[in-house]
Amino acid sequence: MDYSISEIARIINAGSPAFPDHRITSLLTDSRSLLDPSGTLFFALRTPSGDGNNYIASLYAHGGVRDFVVDTIPADASSMPQANFLKVPSVIDALQKLAASHRAKSGARVIAITGSRGKTTVKEWLYRLISPDLRVVRSPRSYNSQTGVPLSLCAIDSGTEMAIIEAGISLPGEMDRLESVISPEIGIFTNIGAAHSHGFSDIAQKCREKASLMRRCRYAVYCADNRLISDSLPQGPDRVGWTRLDTPGAALRIVRVSKADGSSTIDYHWVPGALSGQFTIPFTSERDIENAVTSLAVMLLLGTDPATIADRMPLLRPVRTRLDVADGVNDCQMIHDTFSSGIASLSLSLDFMSRRVTPDHTLTVILGDIDTEGLPAADVYARAAAMLRLRHIDRIIGIGPEINSRSSSLPAGSVTYPSVEEFLGSVTPDDFRSELILIKGSQDEPLGNVARLLEKRRNGTVLEINLDAVVDNFNFFRSRVRPDTGMVCMIKASGYGAGSHELAKTLQSQGASYLAVAVHDEGVDLRQAGITMPIIVLNPAVDDLNAIFDSHLEPEIYSVDFLRSLIAEARRRGIKDYPVHIKIDSGMHRLGFRLDTLPEVIEVLRSQDCVSPSSIFSHLCAADDPSEDEYTLRQFDYFERCCVMLRSAFPGRRILSHILNSTGITRFPGQQRDMVRLGIGLYGIRTMHDGSQDELRPISSLSTSVISVKHWEAGTTIGYNRRGILSRDSVIATVPVGYADGINRHLGYGNASFCVRGVLCPTVGSICMDSCMIDVTGIPGVQPGDRVEIFGDSVPVEAIADTLGTIPYEVLTSISQRVKRVYYRE
Numbered sequence: 123m124d125y126s127i128s129e130i131a132r133i134i135n136a137g138s139p140a141f142p143d144h145r146i147t148s149l150l151t152d153s154r155s156l157l158d159p160s161g162t163l164f165f166a167l168r169t170p171s172g173d174g175n176n177y178i179a180s181l182y183a184h185g186g187v188r189d190f191v192v193d194t195i196p197a198d199a200s201s202m203p204q205a206n207f208l209k210v211p212s213v214i215d216a217l218q219k220l221a222a223s224h225r226a227k228s229g230a231r232v233i234a235i236t237g238s239r240g241k242t243t244v245k246e247w248l249y250r251l252i253s254p255d256l257r258v259v260r261s262p263r264s265y266n267s268q269t270g271v272p273l274s275l276c277a278i279d280s281g282t283e284m285a286i287i288e289a290g291i292s293l294p295g296e297m298d299r300l301e302s303v304i305s306p307e308i309g310i311f312t313n314i315g316a317a318h319s320h321g322f323s324d325i326a327q328k329c330r331e332k333a334s335l336m337r338r339c340r341y342a343v344y345c346a347d348n349r350l351i352s353d354s355l356p357q358g359p360d361r362v363g364w365t366r367l368d369t370p371g372a373a374l375r376i377v378r379v380s381k382a383d384g385s386s387t388i389d390y391h392w393v394p395g396a397l398s399g400q401f402t403i404p405f406t407s408e409r410d411i412e413n414a415v416t417s418l419a420v421m422l423l424l425g426t427d428p429a430t431i432a433d434r435m436p437l438l439r440p441v442r443t444r445l446d447v448a449d450g451v452n453d454c455q456m457i458h459d460t461f462s463s464g465i466a467s468l469s470l471s472l473d474f475m476s477r478r479v480t481p482d483h484t485l486t487v488i489l490g491d492i493d494t495e496g497l498p499a500a501d502v503y504a505r506a507a508a509m510l511r512l513r514h515i516d517r518i519i520g521i522g523p524e525i526n527s528r529s530s531s532l533p534a535g536s537v538t539y540p541s542v543e544e545f546l547g548s549v550t551p552d553d554f555r556s557e558l559i560l561i562k563g564s565q566d567e568p569l570g571n572v573a574r575l576l577e578k579r580r581n582g583t584v585l586e587i588n589l590d591a592v593v594d595n596f597n598f599f600r601s602r603v604r605p606d607t608g609m610v611c612m613i614k615a616s617g618y619g620a621g622s623h624e625l626a627k628t629l630q631s632q633g634a635s636y637l638a639v640a641v642h643d644e645g646v647d648l649r650q651a652g653i654t655m656p657i658i659v660l661n662p663a664v665d666d667l668n669a670i671f672d673s674h675l676e677p678e679i680y681s682v683d684f685l686r687s688l689i690a691e692a693r694r695r696g697i698k699d700y701p702v703h704i705k706i707d708s709g710m711h712r713l714g715f716r717l718d719t720l721p722e723v724i725e726v727l728r729s730q731d732c733v734s735p736s737s738i739f740s741h742l743c744a745a746d747d748p749s750e751d752e753y754t755l756r757q758f759d760y761f762e763r764c765c766v767m768l769r770s771a772f773p774g775r776r777i778l779s780h781i782l783n784s785t786g787i788t789r790f791p792g793q794q795r796d797m798v799r800l801g802i803g804l805y806g807i808r809t810m811h812d813g814s815q816d817e818l819r820p821i822s823s824l825s826t827s828v829i830s831v832k833h834w835e836a837g838t839t840i841g842y843n844r845r846g847i848l849s850r851d852s853v854i855a856t857v858p859v860g861y862a863d864g865i866n867r868h869l870g871y872g873n874a875s876f877c878v879r880g881v882l883c884p885t886v887g888s889i890c891m892d893s894c895m896i897d898v899t900g901i902p903g904v905q906p907g908d909r910v911e912i913f914g915d916s917v918p919v920e921a922i923a924d925t926l927g928t929i930p931y932e933v934l935t936s937i938s939q940r941v942k943r944v945y946y947r948e
């Protein structure tokens with residue numbers, strides 16, 4: 123895009139800018155994503171996770187940004203003499219208005235995609251299928267929100283012939299807004315998930331909301347076999363339904379699907395054109411077939427002939443949007459992005475990387491060939507080089523024939539290799555040390571082997587943590603409290619076993635108010651990983667006050683002796699007003715002050731100015747047990763009396779109070795006070811089974827791979843002390859996890875089952891230290907290398923906890939540190 127600021131002011135109905143000639147070529151909504159200040163217009167959005175207004179001064183002073191859209195002129199505007207402030211009633215409305223106008227001016231055809239899943243796959247596949255014929259832009263990654271959609275549309279330029287835009291919603295009313303911004307010609311509804319979601323009264327309402335994307339479309343593409351979807355489509359668009367069940371009225375009939383050797387051949391009849399055709403895709407899953415058929419319907423609608431379709435379909439590849447983060451060799455951290463390798467996608471990966479920078483790591487990017495997306499390759503590589511320079515990448519390695527031939531356009535010092543093999547033949551893991559490494563490959567030259575070379579732990583056992591599910595769970599609880607209620611996230615015990623660094627970074631980005639850890643080592647560790655937000659230490663010890671002050675950790679105060687030592691150390695260091703958190707024992711009887719000991723704390727606090735109470739809090743002991751609600755209510759009363767006592771002793775000071783844990787948030791929202799403390803719910807574990815927490819998503823899965831498969835006759839015994847006795851001829855698989863990995867021995871002897879090829883397979887005999895055996899009799903084709911899920915989608919952690927007579931907290935925190943953790947974004 124290229125506008126003068128005065129044109130933009132006119133479009134969004136803001137007053138005339140002071141400097142009307144500034145040219146705007148890119149839009150920014152998150153200050154951390156700033157790349158090139160010249161030509162950037164910053165939209166100061168207010169969202170639950172942050173307030174853009176707080177970043178204006180620094181974007182001006184350090185970022186060089188000169189143009190801002192705001193709803194209030196900043197108080198310090200006079201210190202930014204060269205800035206344009208475009209004042210509007212609503213910043214998000216202004217962004218959407220600008221995008222709508224930009225879209226309306228362009229001659230590009232616009233396709234919009236909604237649905238519960240498959241949006242990103244259909245978008246990427248349509249891009250692959252259409253881009254040989256037309257200049258196509260598409261939403262980067264899954265930019266489908268109220269801000270992502272306008273930003274995606276602004277990528278349309280004068281040469282764009284088609285835009286493919288994803289639209290996602292989480293609340294009623296949002297699709298209407300997106301529709302008016304996108305005003306698509308073709309609307310695609312991929313499918314609808316059965317899950318009920320917060321904000322919608324039922325699935326039919328959610329379906330109608332999504333379908334309102336098609337309100338003014340010329341064509342609506344959807345699955346005619348899905349009654350829920352076809353009933354919810356608005357009047358108006360021509361219906362282009364596809365069917366596999368001969369549903370009457372469907373425009374596209376799937377005549378036959380035959381699967382063989384990992385591919386599916388699909389025969390179809392296109393009623394409007396009286397055409398029949400056949401093509402093959404290199405997939406067999408029902409989801410992939412559904413996504414391919416949806417893409418087929420669009421291609422036919424665009425008038426593509428069956429022969430061209432048959433040529434292009436076999437070239438489709440799975441769309442892996444996953445972005446993994448894992449420990450690398452020699453203290454490296456690795457980010458492996460397997461998504462498409464266009465320039466917009468590279469920009470997002472670099473952005474993700476920049477949020478993981480720590481003081482101890484240098485920055486390395488390993489880049490495959492870039493998908494030029496129809497643009498001149500020289501321009502694309504020049505833009506990539508500019509991005510890498512702006513992000514101050516220390517070391518750049520290019521791998522692939524194209525990037526190798528363009529090494530001269532990369533920043534000085536870059537090293538390139540024509541292929542992964544050449545790279546693997548010339549470097550060893552020891553060539554990498556204390557680096558944050560982004561690996562960004564293309565579809566055709568996958569860099570998976572490069573990632574494997576640099577991984578710290580290469581055994582097949584892995585605890586995978588879905589950071590998007592963490593964000594969803596965080597937002598679930600956030601939606602249950604007032605917008606101004608602070609969220610304290612408990613990442614003690616190494617994030618309930620999930621590992622704390624990545625969680626902390628994710629929660630810091632989401633706008634959590636505090637993190638809380640159990641012991642100060644955990645806090646020091648987070649500081650070393652680059653976490654800057656406030657951290658509370660719940661069980662601080664007197665023996666290491668230095669760590670508390672040096673790492674700026676905020677201790678819980680549960681004894682007067684500890685308070686006195688802390689004050690003495692603060693005084694020695696000449697510190698004033700160091701924040702501390704006063705713990706009240708309202709009924710747990712573990713740690714904290716009671717009403718009779720609180721006056722002494724108050725007296726000590728009032729006698730000095732080195733430390734100062736920032737919050738007062740207490741912990742519920744039976745929030746999840748309705749039969750103890752009377753006790754819980756007494757805890758609330760008791761806590762309130764303590765709050766009153768403490769606050770009245772410090773009349774001029776704002777002291778926050780908080781008592782609710784995860785279960786408390788859903789059960790006693792009236793007690794949310796200033797902050798809530800979110801623990802187990804963040805990790806997707808339900809503590810209540812009354813439907814109130816059904817939207818929580820599990821965040822982790824523990825899996826490994828089969829290492830051996832053997833046939834044994836009935837009567838054979840398996841494992842130590844011959845405790846597994848086979849009652850029939852059996853097939854037994856050995857898997858490399860044991861009690862040293864955190865697999866409790868009580869899960870042996872058939873007490874637990876692990877999932878292989880979709881089937882639950884009971885354990886046989888004792889769990890050994892490093893391995894155990896499972897019964898895979900009757901499951902066709904089980905072989906070494908098959909994935910074994912210990913818990914995750916098929917086996918909930920809660921089931922394992924029930925078997926062991928314990929709680930999920932203990933199962934999660936028992937997974938040993940030797941198990942590799944991989945974090946990913948979907």
Ligand SMILES: *Cc1c(COP(=O)(O)O)cnc(C)c1O
Binds near residue numbers: 612741784785799802
């Ligand atoms: C662990 C903990 C929490 C979180 O409890 P959940 O039940 O996991 O939500 C809250 N407050 C304190 C003091 C804790 O120790």
